[in-house]
Amino acid sequence: MATAAEKEGVVLLDFWVSPFGQRCRIALAEKGVEYEYKEENLSDKSPLLLKMNPIHKKIPVLIHHGKPICESLVIVQYIDEVWSNNPLLPSDPYERAKARFWADFVDKKVYECGTRLWKLKGEAHEEARKDMIEILKLLEGELGDKKYFGGETFGFVDVAVAPFTAWFYTYETCGKFSVDEECPKLAAWAKRCKERESVSKSVHDPHKVYEFVGKLKKKFGLE
Amino acid sequence: MGEELKLFGVWGSPFSRRVELALRLKGIPYDYMEEDLSNKSPSLLKYNPIHKKIPVLLHGGKPVVESLVILEYIEETWEGNHAILPKDPYERAMARFWARFLDDKCMPAMWMSCWTEGDAQQNFMKESKENLSILEGELKGKKFFGGNAIGLVDIAALFIAHWAGVLQEVAGISLVNEEKHPILFKWIEEFISSDIVVECLPARERLLAFFQAKKETMLATKAPAQ
Helix, strand or coil: CCCHHHHHCEEEEECCCCHHHHHHHHHHHHHCCCCEEEECCCCCCCHHHHHHCCCCCCCCEEEECCEEEECHHHHHHHHHHHCCCCCCCCCCHHHHHHHHHHHHHHHHHHHHHHHHHHHCCHHHHHHHHHHHHHHHHHHHHHHCCCCECCECCCCHHHHHHHHHHHHHHHHHHHHCCCHHHHCHHHHHHHHHHHCCHHHHHHCCCHHHHHHHHHHHHHHCCCC | CCCCEEEEECCCCHHHHHHHHHHHHCCCCCEEEECCCCCCCHHHHHHCCCCCCCCEEEECCEEEECHHHHHHHHHHHCCCCCCCCCCCHHHHHHHHHHHHHHHHHHHHHHHHHHHCCHHHHHHHHHHHHHHHHHHHHHHCCCCECCECCCCHHHHHCHHHHCHHHHHHHHHCCCCCCCCCCHHHHHHHHHHCCCHHHHHCCCCHHHHHHHHHHHHHHHHHHHCCCC
């Protein structure tokens, strides 16, 4: 008797704390798609991962009926197109372009700045702190008074940003600022996201993320 | 669609030329505004306040920015003529993946190969050649990355078809090489044999002169003080 996951034929190669992998988990959960989750050991990558993503050798990789899709935003768009319930991207081309722009903005800015924030010291750290606050304020500007980035419904940009809410605590602690104070609307949005099952089941506790970064810092000799 | 369509670009930018190619393939008329990046227009700063970059496509007064986002917008808005993305979701995902590979990996490595020296240059050149081989693997057996017709990935790879050759010459290095990349070379020949593509390319001599001048400025500023 095939399980629901086996029937769907969906496998996700992932790493527990990766915000990029979490985007895929959130999207699959929003669509109610059963899948098999495979945790990768990034210091000992599985033959499956190396076979399915030979170019970048990175997670996440979505494997659907044996065919791999790589790059988190490409995966999320694929999920949105294959399972048409609860659409994540709006139907209007201009609104879709705006959503793609903001998801691309998150990709270009948040993770890289966050890394500078916990890795660097002195003037470079100060610059990273300034940059991070600016990035979060820009996101808040786009959110405005809406319930979600997608408007009334949880959409593509919400999926793209939601995993990073678990990193807010780490950014706040490393940068000595408060998201509640600097970006109250964004902070409120983050709380609303956590109330969604798709997010709460996919995204880890912020303290666990902070612990993980602590381990990375030790590994890089930064503690 | 009778709304006003305006493209803010720069003559030598592969990113704004991509957008022009997509519009021309679909037969969509547009107005073009040349930007001076050393003196950005108030319009550019208004329509792309976050990145302050070209290209910007202004459709009925609404701006779309980031070239790959613009290409998808063009595809979705003018669906009828010359589809640049396939219909199948998996094939679409592959096209998006390769477009990102070009932007995130291929172009930066090729660009840096031409503007660095010594060990750094060697590393970028090695990475570039590996990327080009990967692209060849994807192209095998097909006339274009998009199959029989020019698609999103071909448009995204415009840099390789035209700019790479010029930059290689200025830097005095070889990256795209008929011997090492015969399939890619054939693709370049096929691609730039299309009239529509040629219309979208900046004149080679002008591009060469521009990059040569840039190189001279770079070398002059590096010259040791006496």
